[in-house]
Amino acid sequence: MSLKVSDLRVYYRTLRGDVHALDGPTFTLADGEIMGLAGESGSGKSTLSKSLIRLDGRMRYVGGSVELDGTEVPIWDDAAMNRFRFKEISIIPQYSMSAMNPTRKIGVMIAELLESRGVRFKTVREELHRRLELVGLDTEVLKRYPIELSGGMKQRVVMVLSTILDPSLLIADEVTSALDVSTQRAVAEMLVEFRDRRFVKSMVVVTHDISLVYQIADSIMVMYAGRLAEKAPARTIIEAPRHPYTRMLISALPEVGVTYAEQRLTGIPGSPPGLLDPPKGCRFRARCPLASDECATEPPFVEVTPDHHVACWKAE
């Protein structure tokens, strides 16, 4: 078991009170597993991925635990996390296009970054060159400034840099959303390649695009309003989802390869609840066509069939 998250609670501090952005997800990630983490904005997917790296000033750790390869990860302790960041848990940030220092040549920036983390640049230089070539970049890019590279090239540089120390867990936060369709596919396939070559052991791919993670992920976890809705192998989530939210979400997404003519899909009525004072019981209740009295009690996130977890009373 690579990653084990239990009942993790992280709230945002605001003047009006705590926003319950991440309210107790419990899940595990197997060795070598690529998990797609899907959800709409405000579902808590970005809060979850950020919590595993660094809590920013507004975020408050409330409870729960994170374990990586059997070691407790002290996410509440900013200084103690330095031992894990970059080396054990690494992230490709959402705006990696602008993640690089514009005043440094890329090679210089990478060297400075590594030295600041106590790694001699010389020891990884060859590996860096090998990996740049692997993602289809000339090592000449190290002599260039970020502004001289296209969006897709910058994205690949950051991918190589984030994984150069072979972390156990990689978090890829919306890495493909700013890219063109054709580059998107190449970058997504590179993530799989990185796992296959054991540059990283396991991976969480955060995205709002379920069809993209279906292409590359082993499993997909769907979040709604700070809680987990469903986790299952990728194919199961697409073909046999059990949670009403997952079902409605998937049936609301148009795709290519289907002729629609005048046929219309339906959206999900309503909008997600505010998390300043989240509703009791199931948080999807207000929008759910199946909701009944028992939904006033919070449904547990249970395994209904092997590897298929759902938080819904109606998911037989």
Next chain:
Amino acid sequence: MLRFDRVSKVYNVGSFGSDRLTAVREADFEVRRGEVVALIGESGSGKSTLGKMALRIASVSQGTITCDGTDISTLRGNRRLKDYYRRVQGVFQDPFSSYNPVFKADRVFAMVRGEYYRDVPDAQWRAKVHAALETVRLDPQQILGKYPHQLSGGQLQRLLIARALLLDIDYLVADEIISMLDASTRIDVLNLLGDLKARGLGILFITHDLALGNYISDETVIVHKGSIVERGRTEKVFGDPLHPYTKKLLSSVPQFHKKWEEVEAELKAREAADTRIRDYHLPVGQEPPAQLFEADEGHFVQPFPHGARASA
């Protein structure tokens, strides 16, 4: 009919405008009333420039854009321009920056009234606003009197469409209006475009997302580096793609029911069995002409150097 007749756009770039950049090259297509035309391309393809030219935000360098027979570049004077904007309106990508955060969101309606409907009495105006809001399925109670930050992206975007509808338009230019919205609300805005089409509007739907185009459009136009490479009925372009660029796009879009490799293999197999390809192939090295070749009834493709495969 909103017709693009061999429209080009050339920008002067570089110091003192010494270099020229062709953003759009001889684009030729039309948007009819009661029809959604999807204009699909990646960043830098010139798709937004085409939309801007139709709205007269950018000038046309060569060729003409006509709206029901009138060349829109000849429209001079406030009155004639206003008449044009009564019929053609645009909605853009980012609903959050389309509003002035200092003012209430429904001020966009008041601005339309100030410009176009000064003589309309209050009661009649209110009825008009309510009718427009109803069309975009917004509840006036929930929307009117709110500030932009109190409304969701989907609501703001629908409000902008309602604003356009106040003018009794015939054509709508919708530039990436879905991209900033969440998955569960996207489909509602898309379906709204379908409703407007049924009411007789012609819609130019500009997007980078092939799935959205495939869902809502009747005609599809694929642009690549300023040139139209393929256009035709949506089911033709998506079901029987001819140009290598279209094929490349189709094999890169993630699907739900098929993996990338399967889609790619299918396209390859189809291409191997395709005998029409020699009708529109070019000798290697020859510059593709701007004029498209009609490969099938109403299905046009830009001739391309033969041997340029889906990976090209």
